Amino acid sequence: MADASVNDPNHPDIRARWGGFAWTAENRERAAAIIARYPPGRQQSAVMPLLDLAQRQVAEETASGGWLPMPVIEYVARELGMPPMRAYEVATFYTMFNLQPVGRYLVQVCGTTPCMLQGSDDVFAACKAKGLKKGEITHGGLFTLAEVECIGACANAPVVQVNDDNYEDLDFDRTLAILNALERGESPAPGSSTGRQTSCPEGGPTTLRTMAVENHDYRGEWA
Amino acid sequence: MPKLTVDGIEVEVPNGSTVLQACEAAGKEIPRFCYHERLAIAGNCRMCLVEAKPGPPKPQASCALPAADGQEIRTDTLTVKKAREGVMEFLLINHPLDCPICDQGGQCDLQDLAVGYGRGMSRFEENKRAVNEKYMGPLIATAMTRCIQCTRCVRFAEEVAGVEELGTVFRGENMQITAYLDAALTSELSGNVADLCPVGALNHKPYHFESRPWELRRAPAIDVFDAVGTNIHLSSRARQIVRAIPRINDDVNEEWAADKTRYAIDGLYRNRLDRPWVRREGKLQPVDWAEALAVVAERMRAANASVAAVAGALLDAETMAAAKSLLRSVGSDLYEHRQAGHATPTDGLAALRFNSGIAGIEEADAILLVGTNPRWEAPLVNTRLRKAVKTGSTVFAIGERVDLTYPVTWLGEDLSLLGRLPAEVAERFRGASKPAVILGEGATLVEGTLGDALDFANTFNLVREGWNGFNVLSTTASAQGALMLGFAVPGGLAELAARRPEVLFLLGADELELQPFAGAFTVYVGHHGDRGARVADVILPSASYAEKPGTYVNLEGRVQISERAVFPPGDAREDWSIFRALSDLLGTPLPFDTHDQLRARMYAEVPALARINAVAPAPWSVPVAPTGASGRATLPVQDFYLTDPISRASPTMRRCSAEILHGQTMAEAAE
Numbered sequence: 059m060a061d062a063s064v065n066d067p068n069h070p071d072i073r074a075r076w077g078g079f080a081w082t083a084e085n086r087e088r089a090a091a092i093i094a095r096y097p098p099g100r101q102q103s104a105v106m107p108l109l110d111l112a113q114r115q116v117a118e119e120t121a122s123g124g125w126l127p128m129p130v131i132e133y134v135a136r137e138l139g140m141p142p143m144r145a146y147e148v149a150t151f152y153t154m155f156n157l158q159p160v161g162r163y164l165v166q167v168c169g170t171t172p173c174m175l176q177g178s179d180d181v182f183a184a185c186k187a188k189g190l191k192k193g194e195i196t197h198g199g200l201f202t203l204a205e206v207e208c209i210g211a212c213a214n215a216p217v218v219q220v221n222d223d224n225y226e227d228l229d230f231d232r233t234l235a236i237l238n239a240l241e242r243g244e245s246p247a248p249g250s251s252t253g254r255q256t257s258c259p260e261g262g263p264t265t266l267r268t269m270a271v272e273n274h275d276y277r278g279e280w281a
Numbered sequence: 282m283p284k285l286t287v288d289g290i291e292v293e294v295p296n297g298s299t300v301l302q303a304c305e306a307a308g309k310e311i312p313r314f315c316y317h318e319r320l321a322i323a324g325n326c327r328m329c330l331v332e333a334k335p336g337p338p339k340p341q342a343s344c345a346l347p348a349a350d351g352q353e354i355r356t357d358t359l360t361v362k363k364a365r366e367g368v369m370e371f372l373l374i375n376h377p378l379d380c381p382i383c384d385q386g387g388q389c390d391l392q393d394l395a396v397g398y399g400r401g402m403s404r405f406e407e408n409k410r411a412v413n414e415k416y417m418g419p420l421i422a423t424a425m426t427r428c429i430q431c432t433r434c435v436r437f438a439e440e441v442a443g444v445e446e447l448g449t450v451f452r453g454e455n456m457q458i459t460a461y462l463d464a465a466l467t468s469e470l471s472g473n474v475a476d477l478c479p480v481g482a483l484n485h486k487p488y489h490f491e492s493r494p495w496e497l498r499r500a501p502a503i504d505v506f507d508a509v510g511t512n513i514h515l516s517s518r519a520r521q522i523v524r525a526i527p528r529i530n531d532d533v534n535e536e537w538a539a540d541k542t543r544y545a546i547d548g549l550y551r552n553r554l555d556r557p558w559v560r561r562e563g564k565l566q567p568v569d570w571a572e573a574l575a576v577v578a579e580r581m582r583a584a585n586a587s588v589a590a591v592a593g594a595l596l597d598a599e600t601m602a603a604a605k606s607l608l609r610s611v612g613s614d615l616y617e618h619r620q621a622g623h624a625t626p627t628d629g630l631a632a633l634r635f636n637s638g639i640a641g642i643e644e645a646d647a648i649l650l651v652g653t654n655p656r657w658e659a660p661l662v663n664t665r666l667r668k669a670v671k672t673g674s675t676v677f678a679i680g681e682r683v684d685l686t687y688p689v690t691w692l693g694e695d696l697s698l699l700g701r702l703p704a705e706v707a708e709r710f711r712g713a714s715k716p717a718v719i720l721g722e723g724a725t726l727v728e729g730t731l732g733d734a735l736d737f738a739n740t741f742n743l744v745r746e747g748w749n750g751f752n753v754l755s756t757t758a759s760a761q762g763a764l765m766l767g768f769a770v771p772g773g774l775a776e777l778a779a780r781r782p783e784v785l786f787l788l789g790a791d792e793l794e795l796q797p798f799a800g801a802f803t804v805y806v807g808h809h810g811d812r813g814a815r816v817a818d819v820i821l822p823s824a825s826y827a828e829k830p831g832t833y834v835n836l837e838g839r840v841q842i843s844e845r846a847v848f849p850p851g852d853a854r855e856d857w858s859i860f861r862a863l864s865d866l867l868g869t870p871l872p873f874d875t876h877d878q879l880r881a882r883m884y885a886e887v888p889a890l891a892r893i894n895a896v897a898p899a900p901w902s903v904p905v906a907p908t909g910a911s912g913r914a915t916l917p918v919q920d921f922y923l924t925d926p927i928s929r930a931s932p933t934m935r936r937c938s939a940e941i942l943h944g945q946t947m948a949e950a951a952e
Contacts (some may be wrong), residue, residue: 141446
């Protein structure tokens with residue numbers, strides 16, 4: 059990928075649709091609270107949370123996935139009194155900000171080494187079988203598939219992040235089940251799909267077994 | 282003052298220095314791409330690696346490493362060499378091998394350093410990265426595939442130019458430099474980013490594919506498009522000036538130049554007057570020199586002493602000195618340079634000058650701008666003001682609201698505010714240690730403003746031991762020189778017109794109102810067929826600033842010498858020789874036969890002009906000037922790109938004006 063592709067930022071349709079973007083009453087309060095976290099004169103530090111807030115508002119307004127049209131980035135920059143270029147730099151740097159429309163569920167499959175070794179290929183296969191396509195909106199605005207680098211849950215590899223939730227310990231069938239549930243409008247429980255607690259060892263603890271039941275002082279046993 | 286050793290050489294550097302600066306102090310050359318003396322430190326090219334003890338056992342970027350007492354720096358070890366070679370290899374991975382078609386070839390940092398640190402061949406077998414072309418306006422040509430992301434241009438735009446329109450978008454391998462929405466940079470200093478670019482990513486669009494650096498002859502010259510006196514090199518190939526680039530002078534332009542300085546030069550080869558013309562039966566007819574001079578001499582003999590001269594904006598002191606001598610020899614003292622019609626007293630030089638100095642204004646802590654837009658009238662003074670603001674100075678302004686790239690408290694437009702400042706503003710000036718006022722030429726044109734400003738200076742004690750905060754911002758390169766030569770009459774242009782001169786010399790003067798001189802026989806001595814030539818009865822073609830040696834005095838009173846870069850086109854002659862020839866025909870030959878003799882006479886008359894590169898002394902004396910100004914000031918520069926005959930003839934400047942100031946979109950021809 060030589061040139062990361064972005065929407066034509068100055069497309070008249072986008073300007074017309076989003077030129078009048080403004081916070082909802084609720085988000086205005088939230089934005090004010092976020093800005094108040096930073097000392098006066100440093101309100102530009104709030105650019106990342108505000109861009110995120112804006113992206114979520116866009117998601118609500120369009121009843122689909124959130125993304126950041128250029129006028130929205132400019133709105134956030136105006137709110138913080140910074141040049142639009144500086145906000146645009148931030149928005150392009152972080153993959154969490156989408157510069158193109160996405161489906162209501164942004165399915166981010168981790169393909170980095172631990173997940174790959176644990177079977178992320180099967181997860182991709184499941185997504186493909188379901189009809190998801192990388193970077194495209196499918197199923198009538200429901201899904202967008204993306205391959206991402208490490209999302210920091212290697213102990214539960216392979217992992218998929220759907221919007222704000224992680225689905226872990228996946229294989230072909232369980233991935234398909236989650237996608238089907240999402241399509242039906244259900245909200246499948248996030249976390250491990252095998253039922254293990256968080257990232258505890260599979261099949262129960264292998265060390266510190268006594269601690270699993272009750273607090274235990276091992277110090278007397280050290281030799 | 283940390284003391285450290287660099288390759289065994291002990292050096293002592295000022296506090297806050299970096300290891301890179303210490304290495305330079307020790308005479309070691311450190312390769313660098315992102316580091317630049319006048320910009321913030323970025324530390325992202327990693328080319329300046331050195332070994333430092335104490336510190337981690339790996340090479341460190343010397344540009345971002347503070348020099349500390351007792352450090353031992355090695356720049357000559359194998360580790361350092363290999364580390365730099367590694368950096369170079371990575372930089373070259375994505376850099377195209379298109380030096381033969383790159384404008385930067387021959388003046389390229391990457392090319393030069395690759396000789397020292399590059400491998401003979403590439404080990405990279407993947408595809409090179411390619412980046413889409415960017416658009417940055419009519420002055421900057423881009424080839425972003427060549428970019429090595431040093432971010433010098435981004436830092437310049439943000440820190441010096443004050444327009445945050447350049448930025449780095451995306452990340453990692455996809456990182457690229459772009460202008461926001463691919464729009465033209467709205468800075469009058471944008472050309473500097475092309476100079477700063479260490480590779481061929483940003484180039485000068487007007488100079489695109491023009492020539493190679495080794496084909497050029499460079500002449501040190503002085504810029505005449507504003508009164509800053511930017512030090513430049515005029516580079517010529519064959520008989521043509523192909524580019525103007527700044528020379529470093531920390532007292533004047535640092536190492537920047539405004540866009541007009543750089544790019545108006547293509548106007549030097551358009552609309553030129555290259556032969557004499559005489560108006561016969563209402564039409565200008567080409568004639569030879571002898572005939573043209575005879576016509577003028579005849580009219581001058583008939584006019585006796587009723588001869589006047591108006592000096593234009595781009596004139597050197599020698600031309601004015603020669604013209605003055607000619608007028609004196611026929612008994613006239615009707616010479617004036619203030620084309621806008623100023624009639625302010627000219628006896629106190631200090632009251633009409635930028636006394637704080639261009640570098641000195643950085644130290645001012647409270648500044649009042651009156652009827653001026655320094656961003657257009659003197660862009661490189663504006664960068665100094667921006668620096669002053671960054672170090673805590675407060676700027677107030679009376680006049681038309683403009684974007685000066687730094688925060689300004691606008692007090693209003695009426696000039697009477699100068700006499701009745703709001704209490705908190707007055708308080709700020711009372712408490713300031715180095716207060717300053719900057720008067721625009723538009724303001725001094727309104728009667729009473731100069732007097733009011735002098736009162737202001739008196740009230741707030743602007744002139745004190747070691748500090749003079751009274752500044753008038755001249756807009757023309759000839760103004761201060763003319764004032765030193767006394768090329769002015771007390772009543773200004775109005776007095777000149779009232780004396781009804783029979784013969785009027787326009788010395789490259791194109792901006793004045795000619796209606797009051799309707800009856801006069803007009804002789805235009807100049808180089809461009811502009812407004813003055815259009816109404817002239819005789820046109821005597823002369824040399825532009827690039828085609829004659831000359832002395833220029835900048836707005837702070839600094840005397841600088843410009844050399845001839847090329848010869849005037851066609852039959853055009855150097856101005857002084859025209860006056861000398863005329864004087865011969867009048868039977869009173871002027872006492873100089875060469876430019877050197879003219880200079881010697883000028884120096885004898887005004888000794889301060891002989892002190893090159895020094896600020897001519899101007900003791901502070903308060904002239905008697907009327908007070909009680911009211912009304913609005915008109916800014917003297919209404920269009921930054923089109924201010925004088927040369928820039929009006931320049932297609933590049935016309936395009937800048939249309940595109941940057943008037944928002945026209947230009948179709949780009951496919952390359």
